[in-house]
Amino acid sequence: MSIYLVRMAIVTCEIVLLPLLLIGILRATRSRLQKRKGPRIFQPFYDFMRLTRKSAVVSEETGPLFRGAPAASLAALLILALVTPWSGLAAPISGDLVLFVFLLAAARMASGLAALDTGTAFGGLGASRESALSILVEPTLVLALAAGAIYEGNLTLNALCQPANGRGGSAYVMPLAAAAIWLAAAVETSRMPVEDPTTHLELTMIHEAQMLEYSGPRLALVEYQSALKLTVLYGLISQFILNEMAIKSSIARVSGTFGLTIAMVVAAAVMDVFLVRLHWRKLPDLLTFGLAFSLVACLLAALRG
Amino acid sequence: MNTLDSLLGNLLLISGMWMVGLSAISTKLTLYALQTVAVGVLAILVGIAHHETALIMAGAGVLVLKGIAAPLYLSYLTHVVGCRKDVGSLLASPLLLLVCAAAVGGLYLFHPFRASVPPGALPAIGVILVGMILMVSRRLAISQIIGFLVLENGMFYFTVTIPHSLPLLVELGVLLDIMAGTMIAGVLTFQISDSFEHIDILRLNHPRK
Numbered sequence: 001m002s003i004y005l006v007r008m009a010i011v012t013c014e015i016v017l018l019p020l021l022l023i024g025i026l027r028a029t030r031s032r033l034q035k036r037k038g039p040r041i042f043q044p045f046y047d048f049m050r051l052t053r054k055s056a057v058v059s060e061e062t063g064p065l066f067r068g069a070p071a072a073s074l075a076a077l078l079i080l081a082l083v084t085p086w087s088g089l090a091a092p093i094s095g096d097l098v099l100f101v102f103l104l105a106a107a108r109m110a111s112g113l114a115a116l117d118t119g120t121a122f123g124g125l126g127a128s129r130e131s132a133l134s135i136l137v138e139p140t141l142v143l144a145l146a147a148g149a150i151y152e153g154n155l156t157l158n159a160l161c162q163p164a165n166g167r168g169g170s171a172y173v174m175p176l177a178a179a180a181i182w183l184a185a186a187v188e189t190s191r192m193p194v195e196d197p198t199t200h201l202e203l204t205m206i207h208e209a210q211m212l213e214y215s216g217p218r219l220a221l222v223e224y225q226s227a228l229k230l231t232v233l234y235g236l237i238s239q240f241i242l243n244e245m246a247i248k249s250s251i252a253r254v255s256g257t258f259g260l261t262i263a264m265v266v267a268a269a270v271m272d273v274f275l276v277r278l279h280w281r282k283l284p285d286l287l288t289f290g291l292a293f294s295l296v297a298c299l300l301a302a303l304r305g
Numbered sequence: 306m307n308t309l310d311s312l313l314g315n316l317l318l319i320s321g322m323w324m325v326g327l328s329a330i331s332t333k334l335t336l337y338a339l340q341t342v343a344v345g346v347l348a349i350l351v352g353i354a355h356h357e358t359a360l361i362m363a364g365a366g367v368l369v370l371k372g373i374a375a376p377l378y379l380s381y382l383t384h385v386v387g388c389r390k391d392v393g394s395l396l397a398s399p400l401l402l403l404v405c406a407a408a409v410g411g412l413y414l415f416h417p418f419r420a421s422v423p424p425g426a427l428p429a430i431g432v433i434l435v436g437m438i439l440m441v442s443r444r445l446a447i448s449q450i451i452g453f454l455v456l457e458n459g460m461f462y463f464t465v466t467i468p469h470s471l472p473l474l475v476e477l478g479v480l481l482d483i484m485a486g487t488m489i490a491g492v493l494t495f496q497i498s499d500s501f502e503h504i505d506i507l508r509l510n511h512p513r514k
Contacts, residue, residue: 171312171315172312172315172316172319176319284399285326285328285397285398285399287399288326288398288399288402288403289323289326289402291399291402291403292322292326292402292403292405292406293319293322295403295406295410296318296319296322296406296409296410299406299409299410299413299414300315303413
């Protein structure tokens with residue numbers, strides 16, 4: 001029981017602190033790469049505090065959907081963070097891969113409905129684009145997680161952080177699944193080849209366009225949610241990589257996950273700086289790579305098991 | 306050696322599928338070169354392990370001629386013809402990737418060549434299939450040459466996985482044929498580009514006035 005409490009405490013601390021810290025590292029790295037001084041690493045925390053103290057401006061056209069959506073999607077994402085073993089430790093609540101994808105979709109639905117509720121053109125545009133992309137991303141996520149599940153012989157997500165077969169060298173099941181989730185994460189967290197996170201041009205926005213109407217505490221919540229999603233997905237990718245390296249002890253896994261997540265955040269910053277945003281119509285071409293890779297990963301896992 | 310075999314086979318398959326989805330010629334050539342160098346190195350290693358001089362020499366030939374010379378020649382060709390991006394494929398490239406995955410999946414699951422092909426050589430058949438898809442699907446002449454070379458990589462990998470399968474003479478003859486084929490295809494591409502101003506095969510019906 002006490003071990004469970006310790007685990008819960010560590011996961012809670014990470015849920016509270018890590019997302020904003022990762023965003024801070026990402027922004028600082030991006031600024032350094034662009035030869036700018038950039039904000040401090042802890043700037044997102046100050047921003048969060050500042051936003052929670054401000055009063056919110058809410059359009060009179062909006063209904064309760066717009067006001068309640070940040071809380072609803074935050075709830076979905078918090079449950080997601082509690083059922084996924086993204087910290088390297090077993091998740092406090094046991095869940096399976098369908099629940100994972102469902103919770104991501106639930107959060108997306110809440111933010112999409114809220115964006116439609118505002119009645120602005122850009123909000124509707126963003127919601128429509130994000131839901132179209134999610135159609136392309138969901139099969140990739142399901143299949144990649146299924147490849148891991150088939151390989152470990154267990155459908156629960158927690159099996160991903162307790163490799164049953166420490167064989168390592170998984171004949172590309174784990175690397176392929178990790179690559180597929182990485183591509184899906186680029187869409188889910190709206191990073192560079194999919195969307196320019198620093199853009200001020202509303203027409204090219206996807207996820208950002210849904211956040212345009214928010215201000216004050218709700219904006220703080222919405223920004224924290226993007227950060228949380230990024231943390232969970234990168235942590236999940238780290239589990240696949242750690243399984244490939246057959247690392248079993250929980251201390252090594254937690255520190256390994258931490259290191260890998262920061263490495264991935266730095267890689268995301270590098271991609272933000274050096275890649276160009278793909279044309280909206282070219283995205284299916286890119287995302288099918290993820291689908292094909294996760295299909296092959298499933299196939300290889302099934303053949304091995 | 307056996308695990309290394311299957312690891313490399315799957316890597317060849319994955320890089321082949323990657324090439325099917327790509328449209329930038331230079332990236333495709335880089336991937337092809339890496340793939341070929343990997344096959345050549347594997348052939349040399351297997352040759353050393355089994356004390357087969359033929360395989361070592363064939364591996365070295367593949368490494369130098371197909372892994373280094375052919376990509377350099379083809380990148381020179383793209384440079385001269387001035388075609389850096391694929392104009393398109395006969396099917397949309399996402400569909401092509403799925404066709405590849407389906408073909409490889411069917412191959413692995415049903416294993417239609419059970420009688421004649423050992424399971425270790427299955428990835429080689431997969432690479433041949435992917436090479437065929439690569440060759441047939443693209444509209445740009447250079448991409449088709451690359452597809453042909455990938456197909457041949459699959460063939461060579463197949464001979465590597467089955468020891469004592471081919472004598473040196475045949476191996477080197479095949480290599481020579483491949484090189485000659487690539488050169489001729491390259492010269493043809495020059496000619497096509499000269500007389501049609503483009504190497505998109507769908508435009509061959511409309512010669513320059």
